[in-house]
Amino acid sequence: MSLDRTNPSTTHAVGRVETTSMLKRMLSPLTTLLFTQFLSAFADNMILFITLAMIKKYALPDFYIGVVQGAFLFAFVILAPFVGAFADKNAKSHVLLIGNLIKAIGIVCLIAGLDPAVSYAIVGIGAAVYSPAKYGILTELTASESGLLSANARMEGFTILAILTGSLAGGTLAGYSITAALAVCLALYLVSLLITFLIPKGPVNSQLHYGREMLTFFKDTRRLFADRKTRFSLIGTGSFWMSSAVFRLALIAWVPIHLAIDSLDQISMLTAITGVGIMIGALATPKLIPAAKYYNAYRFGAVMIFAMLLFPLTYMMPLAVVLLLLIGFAGGVFIVPMNSALQDEGHRMIGSGKTIAVQNMVENALMLAGVGIYTQITKMGASADNSIIGIGIALAVFVVFLSSQVKRLKQLKA
Template sequence: MKKGFYTIIAAQFVSSLADNALLIAAIALLTEIRSPAWITPLLQIFFTISYVLLAPFVGAFADALQKRHVMFISNALKACGCLLMIGGVHPMIAYGVVGFGAAAYSPAKYGILTELLPADRLVAANAWLESATVLSTIVGTMLGGALISTYASRFVQHMHWPLIHSAADLAMLAVMITYAIAAALNVGIPDTGARYPNRLAEPGELVGEFVRCFNVLWADRLAQIALWVTTLMWGGAVTLQLLVLKWADANLGLSLSKAAVMQGVAGLGIAIGAAAAAAWIPLRASLKVLPVGLITGAVAVAMAFYNKNLFPPGAGLRVGELFAPAYIIFAYPLMVLLGALSGFFIVPMNAILQHRGATLLTAGHSIAVQNFNQNLAVLLMLGAYAILLTAKMPVQWIIAVFGVFITGMMWLAQRRSAANAHKVDMRALIEE
């Protein structure tokens, strides 16, 4: 790999680690100010809305500057969002600032690889990038949980720092420093020498081009299936991220810091599933994983009704002074299973979409349309989640509704795929 590649990977790991720790820290801040439950999904909505509104423009912004500078600006904006939260700005507003920075970061991190490396190294480079992202998701989530634990609270009480009055404030400070480290790493990335025309002065043309690309992907009989299910699963994954925290509290009686470990375990499952799919599912056989989407929805429904009352009081495993309740021990494999099914399903579908998108359009335009659809699904699903919380629906039934919806939509996707296969040779489209 060329000089600077591993700096890019390190910067992505650190930035993504901070992203995942930040969510836990921001939810802890909401808990401190006694925000109603429906505010939590709005936190993610404010983060995601920039991805949707700026979708036609972020690619042009990433091309207008050196991509290392775009990544630096993005991480600096994220750090500013953390500083706003420490300074007392409502987490929902400050999280929106972080989302603004994150929206610009995505096209830059992928685009810089194509500038730095030859085409025959891109598959290996993307494997490095995605592996770093998955690992940072697991570590970042668990780090966020550790930073808001009772141990962190005791540490803060002894330190008497200005502006840092709680474990949540300490967590936010740590996340801000982590973003600053990521920004410093971005500065260390060498100049790739790539320069592009500045198209930011042509917003009308950018929107028109985006709409054309949007229509091309949805009209293609292969791309529409991959776009359908990846959009659904992405929206579902982000919503489930919040639902797992709520479920761990309501069904297992876990604090936020311990519930974050459940998120990390699900992330481990995603890594296992993704690795299995990469090893066992060739591109030409990718559509065969569609039934896994149905199973994923069914497991989510089963998860809804898993709780500590299914086990006798006191059941568990004791090692010396340590005791692990049975309901916690068996919850871990359930989270791994849910994550593994999701990872095994989404990797082949992403591969189809990236391949078909690059064939019909360009990789950049395809990713922009995919990001728009996925984040629009996030907004809609989180909005529905907020409404159900406002209606005071129990979390078990929210998860059940969510699981049934995923299962139903996956069934429709299978039906549509079968209907399309009668009209065109889907395998031939994959192999184009």
């Protein structure tokens, strides 16, 4: 029986059906996940610039920003053997909720006047708990490898948009009131926490035992590194985040010297430009790098290196903006295919949550090493230019290794 659209009651019924259908699409589990991730990541990136404002306000040494960042990363490395099993044993939507709650506690500690490094370490604990569930749940919400690639691209896009806007908000609000900026962070974590209740409870693995899983974590790590595809992805994503973390800190020191800008909100705007490029690159990835040819992503790592090495020669704002956009775009295309390849293969090998936990350990261990070295050489008086050149050289070593693996990875597909 066909619907009579000339009948007002029928028209209203059709309208209600269409509206309901549209709302279901808008509030799909994946869309809800992306929204809660955006809010949480937005607050994560506000904190770095709020902390920078606190360091300036209390006249702490400049290298202390590296100490604070290192405290955040240290939590990821230490908790890696535990959080993957925690994400797989429990509903990942519940794990997201717990992660946001711990982050909120870290903000309360900052408001209460606890040392920034200690407070930021608590936020890092929340982020370490949150991360395996954030990526692991994507395999539950998608039905194919191409769908997973698309979901990863959207996740990276929303995350980088949060980095962009969160950095801007953190630098701007902290310039007016550090307390108000921290209150906004706290509110965002709590709203993100509440939204996770809209994500359906997924499958759990109640057979997992934390003690045993912690002991097998390093076996899982060896297994992922023994596989060519997952080893390539782990090294690729780790090198990206290591270079990005150090470059971001070096850029904060570079801007006042080369562009004569000391304002915290303007510095945050410039650092956020890289986020714009990453977001564009992440969203463009499915068209540039097919899921089956993830290994070609190393070429965009080479583009990142080229742009980084031009920074010591740059003294003009327009050129700096172009280079930051180029670094971000190339970085987005560099990381998304490898993230998808790792999740797709790792999900089958050891489980999605444990795969992301291993990935987090590798990435954050490399970031912690990079930030630690940067903090030490800055304390010894190294210039921002030399730091950026060092980052480019370090990334080049990793990219050369990745390029040497491409032929063998192609043979796996043959």
